[in-house]
Amino acid sequence: MDIIERRRLATTCFSLALVGLLIGGCDKISDDFVGQCQRTTGASSSDCSCAASKVKETLGPEKWRVAGDLLSGDRAKAEASMAKEGLGGMFGFLGQWGMALGIAERQCGVRGLSRM
Numbered sequence: 001m002d003i004i005e006r007r008r009l010a011t012t013c014f015s016l017a018l019v020g021l022l023i024g025g026c027d028k029i030s031d032d033f034v035g036q037c038q039r040t041t042g043a044s045s046s047d048c049s050c051a052a053s054k055v056k057e058t059l060g061p062e063k064w065r066v067a068g069d070l071l072s073g074d075r076a077k078a079e080a081s082m083a084k085e086g087l088g089g090m091f092g093f094l095g096q097w098g099m100a101l102g103i104a105e106r107q108c109g110v111r112g113l114s115r116m
Helices: 003-041 045-059 061-071 075-085 090-108
Strands: none
Touching (some): 003 061, 045 090
16 A cells, blocks of 8 residues: 555545534434424424434534534523624524424424424
8 A cells, every 4th residue: 555545544544534524413402302302392303303404404414513603502502602703692593493393294294382
């Protein structure tokens, strides 16, 4: 194996590790959402997973990370993230959060998500 092949292999391994970390972070938010959904609505984990994916799709990656901060109880971090990303204030975010939950309720058949 020459130096070029070693570098390619190292780059590939690094890329796979980075993707794994990014996916792991997203899974944590989804897991938090599913747990909160089940506690709030009594829905099954598959229905709550469907709702999580719809909310994530509706909000987009930046706002989904803010939602993760809120679900984990870190409002200060969520507000700092919104300011950093230029996403507006908490009031605007909560309106979009409510809209995303409404879409998830309709498409996944989970009632009571608005209580989250």
